[in-house]
Amino acid sequence: MAEPASQRQAPILAIDGLRKAFGALVATDDVTLDIRTGELHALIGPNGAGKSTLITQICGELKPDAGRILFDGRDVTRLRPHLRSRLGLGRTFQITQLCPDFSALENILLSIETRGGGSFDMLSNPRGNAGAIASARARLAEVGLGDLADRQAATLAHGQRRQLEIAVALAREPRLLLLDEPMAGLGPEESAAMTRLLDGLKRRYAILLVEHDMDAVFALADRVSVLVYGRVIFTGTVAEVRSDPAVRAAYLGGEPAC
Amino acid sequence: MLTSRLRLIVIAGGLLLLLTAPYLAQLTGSAGLLGLANRIAIYAIAAVSLDLILGYGALVSFGHAMFFGLGGYAVGIIAFHTGTGEPLFGWKGSNAALIVWPLALVACALLAAAVGTLSLKTSGVQFIMITLAFAQMVFFVLVSLQSYGGDDGLLLDRRNTLPLIDLSRPTTFYYVCVALLVGWTAFCARVVNSRFGLVLQALRQSERRSINLGVDPFPFRLVAFIISAVGTGLAGVLWANYARFVSPDMAAWSKSGEFIAIVVLGGLGTLLGPIAGTAVFIALEQILSIWTEHWMIVMGPVLTLVALFGRRGLAGRLFGERNG
Numbered sequence: 063m064a065e066p067a068s069q070r071q072a073p074i075l076a077i078d079g080l081r082k083a084f085g086a087l088v089a090t091d092d093v094t095l096d097i098r099t100g101e102l103h104a105l106i107g108p109n110g111a112g113k114s115t116l117i118t119q120i121c122g123e124l125k126p127d128a129g130r131i132l133f134d135g136r137d138v139t140r141l142r143p144h145l146r147s148r149l150g151l152g153r154t155f156q157i158t159q160l161c162p163d164f165s166a167l168e169n170i171l172l173s174i175e176t177r178g179g180g181s182f183d184m185l186s187n188p189r190g191n192a193g194a195i196a197s198a199r200a201r202l203a204e205v206g207l208g209d210l211a212d213r214q215a216a217t218l219a220h221g222q223r224r225q226l227e228i229a230v231a232l233a234r235e236p237r238l239l240l241l242d243e244p245m246a247g248l249g250p251e252e253s254a255a256m257t258r259l260l261d262g263l264k265r266r267y268a269i270l271l272v273e274h275d276m277d278a279v280f281a282l283a284d285r286v287s288v289l290v291y292g293r294v295i296f297t298g299t300v301a302e303v304r305s306d307p308a309v310r311a312a313y314l315g316g317e318p319a320c
Numbered sequence: 321m322l323t324s325r326l327r328l329i330v331i332a333g334g335l336l337l338l339l340t341a342p343y344l345a346q347l348t349g350s351a352g353l354l355g356l357a358n359r360i361a362i363y364a365i366a367a368v369s370l371d372l373i374l375g376y377g378a379l380v381s382f383g384h385a386m387f388f389g390l391g392g393y394a395v396g397i398i399a400f401h402t403g404t405g406e407p408l409f410g411w412k413g414s415n416a417a418l419i420v421w422p423l424a425l426v427a428c429a430l431l432a433a434a435v436g437t438l439s440l441k442t443s444g445v446q447f448i449m450i451t452l453a454f455a456q457m458v459f460f461v462l463v464s465l466q467s468y469g470g471d472d473g474l475l476l477d478r479r480n481t482l483p484l485i486d487l488s489r490p491t492t493f494y495y496v497c498v499a500l501l502v503g504w505t506a507f508c509a510r511v512v513n514s515r516f517g518l519v520l521q522a523l524r525q526s527e528r529r530s531i532n533l534g535v536d537p538f539p540f541r542l543v544a545f546i547i548s549a550v551g552t553g554l555a556g557v558l559w560a561n562y563a564r565f566v567s568p569d570m571a572a573w574s575k576s577g578e579f580i581a582i583v584v585l586g587g588l589g590t591l592l593g594p595i596a597g598t599a600v601f602i603a604l605e606q607i608l609s610i611w612t613e614h615w616m617i618v619m620g621p622v623l624t625l626v627a628l629f630g631r632r633g634l635a636g637r638l639f640g641e642r643n644g
Contacts, residue, residue, distance in 0.1 A: 121532060147534035159529035161522050172522050176533040180519040180542060184511045188518055236534070 389571025
């Protein structure tokens with residue numbers, strides 16, 4: 063399980079003493095976490111543990127009350143979300159966020175076009191850019207949507223929209239992928255396909271995976287952090303998490319470690 | 321495909337109608353027809369411009385009449401000073417369209433930059449209210465300009481002049497308006513399908529997605545707002561020349577509402593739809609107002625029906641199919 067090579071490198075994302083409170087509710091309570099280059103780090107926790115709040119702070123949509131977020135060694139705590147994205151932070155959403163009127167291909171083209179923040183070029187049509195289209199098609203094929211390039215995003219099935227969202231995130235070669243419950247709402251077969259897809263992305267990208275599907279988490283994760291009431295109560299390998307009594311009591315509910 | 325062929329036929333038919341209107345007017349002996357066609361051509365430029373931000377950017381500007389009014393007044397005020405010989409900021413004035421029109425459009429762009437910078441910090445209902453508030457300010461400034469006629473407006477002695485083209489001839493002026501309409505619509509279509517347009521449309525569909533792709537929404541919306549204002553200002557410039565009269569009514573809130581109604585009637589986010597919407601709206605207004613001065617009694621239900629049942633407007637089905 064140990065990865066000496068990546069452990070020696072500086073982490074791509076380092077969260078240090080992060081805190082966010084909504085009135086009396088402390089949604090993020092002194093969270094310290096790091097994601098290493100090439101690592102798939104899973105974040106698990108019961109509903110209301112503050113997983114989404116943490117993700118939105120990493121992306122910059124929500125400002126923390128205290129603490130720091132370092133992306134590739136750079137302090138981004140005060141950086142606006144679109145600028146964080148330009149540094150190489152890619153994400154998918156718990157509720158898919160796509161451009162519903164655009165085709166699948168156009169959604170990918172948008173991602174390629176906006177790598178540097180988008181262009182004010184008012185004359186050239188990106189749909190005529192052969193290079194961009196070829197790489198967009200390759201992305202779609204990679205997530206298994208090769209045949210659906212011209213389908214309007216709104217007409218895609220739920221699982222296909224999830225796949226498309228991952229392709230949109232990948233199209234800009236992110237340095238870190240934040241995946242917010244990519245299995246949510248998927249049937250067993252779709253979940254298995256998504257697990258295979260994520261397994262193929264492992265090592266190529268640093269990934270923070272927020273997920274409820276324990277089978278997927280245990281199959282994919284290099285390390286797992288457990289969030290309960292806004293606190294990280296444990297970080298370790300899959301084997302360590304499974305055998306930790308505190309984690310089992312708080313979250314796994316004594317489920318046999320099969 | 322059937323719809324794409326039908327679309328081509330409708331576009332060709334519409335263009336043919338626009339181009340032959342002067343002959344049709346001559347043929348039928350109704351002098352009013354050319355004026356009607358000219359009003360349609362001018363208003364259509366404003367409608368296409370508004371559609372650029374309303375349909376493609378989901379920015380509901382309830383103040384676009386301010387640019388229509390400003391474009392018109394820029395022409396009117398310069399004509400007034402040129403006529404009286406009284407200098408305007410030390411400038412003797414000019415009657416040349418190639419000088420006056422660009423000045424009017426620059427004025428509209430500057431106003432749009434200021435209004436857009438303040439109003440685009442908000443969205444939804446606040447954006448509607450702020451654009452309305454600015455338009456009302458412009459309206460009352462125009463009313464208070466006593467030396468330029470105040471409430472009563474300002475008459476222009478003659479139209480601006482172009483080299484080689486005689487704008488005082490109604491048919492010539494009409495063709496200039498049509499040429500500008502075609503050119504402006506082609507430009508807007510290019511913008512909508514451009515790399516800039518891709519981002520503008522993405523912001524309409526999912527602002528959150530766009531921001532998380534690295535897009536800063538504000539500059540894109542501001543630039544679109546300014547382009548839209550310049551187009552509406554051009555319509556105002558042409559209107560002042562067509563009617564040889566400007567009045568604060570050009571900037572009234574009801575005019576802003578009329579522009580929105582025309583775009584919705586024609587089909588949001590279709591560019592060509594609003595041109596059809598303009599034709600229907602202005603023609604209906606003309607016909608109905610012969611019959612009763614309360615023509616809105618009929619127009620109201622028509623608008624309601626279109627808004628309720630034709631979600632993409634009269635021509636939306638034709639022009640809107642996956643238009644990028």
